[in-house]
Amino acid sequence: xYVAVKGGEKAIxxxxxxxxxxxxxxxxxxxxxxxQIREQLALGVNRVMAEGSLYDPDLAALAIKQxxxxxxxxxxxIRAYRTTLARFGNTLPIRTETMSCIRRISATFKDAxxxxxxxxxxxxxxxxxDFKLAAEGETKHLAxxxxxxxxxxxxxxxxxxxxxxxxTEPNTNEPPQDLTRQPLELPAGRDLRLQALTRxxxxxxxxxxxxxxxxxxRNHPFVGELRVGDVxxxxxxxxxxxxxxxxxxxxxxxETVNQFTGSKTQAPQFTRGYGLVFGHSERxxxxxxxxxxxxxxxxxxxxxxxxxxxxxxxxLYHSDNIQATGFLEHIKLxxxxxxxxxxxxxxxxxxxxxxxxxxxxEQ
Amino acid sequence: xxxxxxxxxxxxFYGRRIGCASVSFDLYPGxxxxxxxxxxxxxxxxxxxxxGHLTPDLGQIMFHTRTSGMQDILQxxxxxxxxxxxxxxxxVHQHARDGLRMSVSAGGNVGERLMAVGERHYGQxxxxxIDWLSRVEIASDRVDDRPTAFSGGMQQRLQIARNLVTGPRxxxxxxxxxxxxVSVQARLLDLLRGLVREMGLSAIIxxxxxxxxxxxxxxxxVMKDGYVVETGLTDQVLDDPQHAYTQLxxxxxxxx
Amino acid sequence: xxxxNFAYLDEQTKRMIRRAILKGLAVPGYQVPFASREMPMPxxxxxxxxxxxxxxxxxxxxxKVIDQGADxxxxxxxxxxxxEKTAGVQVTEKTSDATVIQTRHxxxxxxxxxxxxxxxxxxxxxxxxxxxxxxxxxRKMHALEEYGLMHVKLYEDIxxxxxxxxxxxxxxxxxxxxxxxxxxxxKFDNPxxxxxxxxxxxxxREQRIYALPPFTKVVSLDFDDYPFEASKADHSCExxxxxxxxxxxxxxDDDGNRIFVCSDTDYCATHASKPQxxxx
Numbered sequence: 061x062y063v064a065v066k067g068g069e070k071a072i073x074x075x076x077x078x079x080x081x082x083x084x085x086x087x088x089x090x091x092x093x094x095x096q097i098r099e100q101l102a103l104g105v106n107r108v109m110a111e112g113s114l115y116d117p118d119l120a121a122l123a124i125k126q127x128x129x130x131x132x133x134x135x136x137x138i139r140a141y142r143t144t145l146a147r148f149g150n151t152l153p154i155r156t157e158t159m160s161c162i163r164r165i166s167a168t169f170k171d172a173x174x175x176x177x178x179x180x181x182x183x184x185x186x187x188x189x190d191f192k193l194a195a196e197g198e199t200k201h202l203a204x205x206x207x208x209x210x211x212x213x214x215x216x217x218x219x220x221x222x223x224x225x226x227x228t229e230p231n232t233n234e235p236p237q238d239l240t241r242q243p244l245e246l247p248a249g250r251d252l253r254l255q256a257l258t259r260x261x262x263x264x265x266x267x268x269x270x271x272x273x274x275x276x277x278r279n280h281p282f283v284g285e286l287r288v289g290d291v292x293x294x295x296x297x298x299x300x301x302x303x304x305x306x307x308x309x310x311x312x313x314x315e316t317v318n319q320f321t322g323s324k325t326q327a328p329q330f331t332r333g334y335g336l337v338f339g340h341s342e343r344x345x346x347x348x349x350x351x352x353x354x355x356x357x358x359x360x361x362x363x364x365x366x367x368x369x370x371x372x373x374x375x376l377y378h379s380d381n382i383q384a385t386g387f388l389e390h391i392k393l394x395x396x397x398x399x400x401x402x403x404x405x406x407x408x409x410x411x412x413x414x415x416x417x418x419x420x421x422e423q
Numbered sequence: 424x425x426x427x428x429x430x431x432x433x434x435x436f437y438g439r440r441i442g443c444a445s446v447s448f449d450l451y452p453g454x455x456x457x458x459x460x461x462x463x464x465x466x467x468x469x470x471x472x473x474x475g476h477l478t479p480d481l482g483q484i485m486f487h488t489r490t491s492g493m494q495d496i497l498q499x500x501x502x503x504x505x506x507x508x509x510x511x512x513x514x515v516h517q518h519a520r521d522g523l524r525m526s527v528s529a530g531g532n533v534g535e536r537l538m539a540v541g542e543r544h545y546g547q548x549x550x551x552x553i554d555w556l557s558r559v560e561i562a563s564d565r566v567d568d569r570p571t572a573f574s575g576g577m578q579q580r581l582q583i584a585r586n587l588v589t590g591p592r593x594x595x596x597x598x599x600x601x602x603x604x605v606s607v608q609a610r611l612l613d614l615l616r617g618l619v620r621e622m623g624l625s626a627i628i629x630x631x632x633x634x635x636x637x638x639x640x641x642x643x644x645v646m647k648d649g650y651v652v653e654t655g656l657t658d659q660v661l662d663d664p665q666h667a668y669t670q671l672x673x674x675x676x677x678x679x
Numbered sequence: 680x681x682x683x684n685f686a687y688l689d690e691q692t693k694r695m696i697r698r699a700i701l702k703g704l705a706v707p708g709y710q711v712p713f714a715s716r717e718m719p720m721p722x723x724x725x726x727x728x729x730x731x732x733x734x735x736x737x738x739x740x741x742x743k744v745i746d747q748g749a750d751x752x753x754x755x756x757x758x759x760x761x762x763e764k765t766a767g768v769q770v771t772e773k774t775s776d777a778t779v780i781q782t783r784h785x786x787x788x789x790x791x792x793x794x795x796x797x798x799x800x801x802x803x804x805x806x807x808x809x810x811x812x813x814x815x816x817x818r819k820m821h822a823l824e825e826y827g828l829m830h831v832k833l834y835e836d837i838x839x840x841x842x843x844x845x846x847x848x849x850x851x852x853x854x855x856x857x858x859x860x861x862x863x864x865x866k867f868d869n870p871x872x873x874x875x876x877x878x879x880x881x882x883x884r885e886q887r888i889y890a891l892p893p894f895t896k897v898v899s900l901d902f903d904d905y906p907f908e909a910s911k912a913d914h915s916c917e918x919x920x921x922x923x924x925x926x927x928x929x930x931x932d933d934d935g936n937r938i939f940v941c942s943d944t945d946y947c948a949t950h951a952s953k954p955q956x957x958x959x
Contacts, residue, residue, distance in 0.1 A: 068751045069760075140719040144683065243712035243886040246815050373813055383884045386722030390802065393724065393754050397747045397784045397942055400928055401846035401865040404912055409840045502823045509827070524831070528838055531831050538834065539827025545837055545902040567838050 083128050097121035106310075106339025107131055111381065112138030113240070113259050115309050115338050132261075132381050139382055143240070150235070152303055154291045156313045156336070157218075160211040161289040163340075168282045168317055174213035179288060180205075180340075209289070216285040217315050217332065226317060226330040227360075246373055253355055253372065257348045258337050260379030268354075268369050268379075269347035277354045277367035280319040281333060288312045288340050312337050314345040318353050321360055331360055351375065425487060427452045427593060427625050428473075433482035435468050441649035442468035446482070448644060448654065452592070455619060455626045457640030457657060459633060459672065465649035466629045467597060473627065474514050474595045475504050486511075486593070509539045513586035517598035519578035522585070523570045529556060529581055530566040536589045555584040559614060576607035580614065587618065594626040600635055612638050633673065637661060645669045686733040686766040692716055696734035696888070700879055703890030708853030709821070710804050710887040718883065725758055726883030728781045728800035732762065735779055735796055735879065741769045743777035748785035748925065748942035755783070774945050784847075786868040788924050788946040791876035793893055799862040801882035804889065806850040806860040826858050829900060837905055849907075852898045859889065861897075867911045867925045872897040914939040919951040 098105055098121035108120040112135045120138060127133035163179025166172060220226040236251035257265060272279055290310050294303040314335040322328025333353030335345035354369040368374050378384065426449035435442035443465035450456055458466045471477040473484060475496060485493045496504060516522035523532055533552040542548050553563045559580035570578050579599065586594065599615065600608040616639055619626060628639060636643055636657055643660040645653040645668065653666040664670045684690065699713035718726040736742065742762055746755035750772040758781060759770050771777050774789040781798040791797060807817045810828050829850060836844040849866035853859050861869060862880060872878065878891040891897065899907040915922040917938040924946060926939040941947035
């Protein structure tokens, strides 16, 4: 007699033990310390913080270790942890003009007060594999770099602002919505869109932004300014009646200057796209700015040319890699009940067609 | 006799530009009204206001409903308005693609309105669909084919069948023959004239083609820059145009 | 495990979910948006059902989880363990002993009673989604009861295949108003939805909750001349002999020979020990 398979519980336990072994790898190789990941794989840590929506380099590094370097899995760990945290309140908006910049460049002006600061960048490296890194003792070879930080650099776009040549973003003073606390309802405001973009999957945001550059909703972006550095986070303490510094975070901010709008009666003005991402995340913040700009077509009186980057619903519903990966991977769960019903249906339909064909041939 | 549709002072602005301004008219049961003018004259804006696709800035549109007499469609709820547009109204688009479901069979296209108003017998729906296909001169063995496999003229006739299957009382048509070959146009016009007469339909037809209104319309409204510049019986307007613009329109056709 | 609140979610979140559930019960079949939380399991793996269960469970409850009708499928085990750990509730495999049953893809064969709650995991709550991809548009269609398109799909099925070609997630109309997706249960289970128990549906990724109060009228969409049929494999269960239950097909040898067994493992086990009853 047939006996149904049992033992799922044991199988799960065993799978997890095996996973632990695999994570550790060859025991003859030294175990990674979380601090090593935090310090030496910092851009991976940054991505996990940005898409995990939680600024904590140690936890992000731990998540990377636990996930065997699968960054989406690490982001998932951070998200699941984050959702259990109590909220003490909201900080004041960070002021990026006060940032101590390790990097600040503009593509729209050759020079500006404060100057161009190249900072630690992959740009202009020749992408040659550095075999010295494979040998031990890299620190010996490190040549000292100049670390001069520049604080309080004005935003490049503020110079355009003075001429009124770029649109000003009105300050609504309304508290922003939070899509982790409210169900997403459309049309979403720009606050929700920016939140979704900064948490969104880097690959998705990059691909969508790239599509606008190739003509699927082109918006002629210039990088007005890209800046990376630490900003102070302040919080108002009701009992005290004033705000205090609670820490510093590293962020990357990108402001694009885009094609202008205007008419015979309205003087033309450049428009903007905006990107702000936790950590040093240049690619993501530029892509975010391009996509933000593309999504603003309605507000700026442009035509909907029907491209994906203009479709708020499309972008917002598909940018989250935790939602996407969960749903994508759920198809590996058992579906045999549904498949069984499909089997019965297809057999019935085939029977009908075959008996019809038989009747026809007999006629 | 009471009008089916009574339009009073309809205006629609796009910012400071006029879409259409102060349009008023009555449409009686069984009457076909043609609205002519060149592109940009406001005739399509007006049609879309009347059909509930655009909300006018001023004016009222009273429709004689089956259940509760004259009702202002602008005051109706969205669901009442949509109910009207699935039952008593029909809208024939210039491009058949806009009015058809291209991935659904011809039978499904015609049957959709029947199902939307609650018909639940597959055999009867299919029978009615086939009947309507034949009335618009589409062979019954094409009932399971998709419109993508149809010629432009057939697609347009399918769109008409899909619209008329629920026996609407008012049909809006936006350049129904636009984009079709001349020979195909003639056949479609013939068909439309037959259906309008046979079903006693009231219709509002927007077109820039005076031949279309000559054949189909009882009355004409000539529009220019958003305003109605002349109205009257079709033959009267076309044979003895009063307004300078109408004269120009008519003469330009005669020269062709 | 004390690091987490009872049943994992904090009380504030549970209150928010309960409000959505109550609204869902008040408007049967209507999809209530809710601020779905990120759960420690992937979206698409039952996060909606888990949140609804978390908001529904009390310490006195007895909890059962099935996936594909079985208590011992891996994801069912995983979810059951999650609540054992975070809520410390009693768990059971016996349908009649459970007060809350979370399910994926099946309704138990044993008739449920009015003191039970059945929680469904829902992947795509929108029955119109594959006809109309835009959420803005489908919400409008529900609001205005524009369901003609749904029947167009069924019409097309019959025209092409001679039968309605939907075998699971078969759409239903609730109390003559909302068209609802019953989650991907086989259509065999559809008629069971008019039941004594409360039915709650949770879609975590899509942030929707909907519900059916006891004995709500649930009609599977069809045509008068092509009526809905709750079909199953035309066999009996190899193990317990039942002929009226939904069956899984199992390939038993390299030649592809197959047998049929109950998908509801609890029902099968109970009736295999009492063979006379099952044969009735």
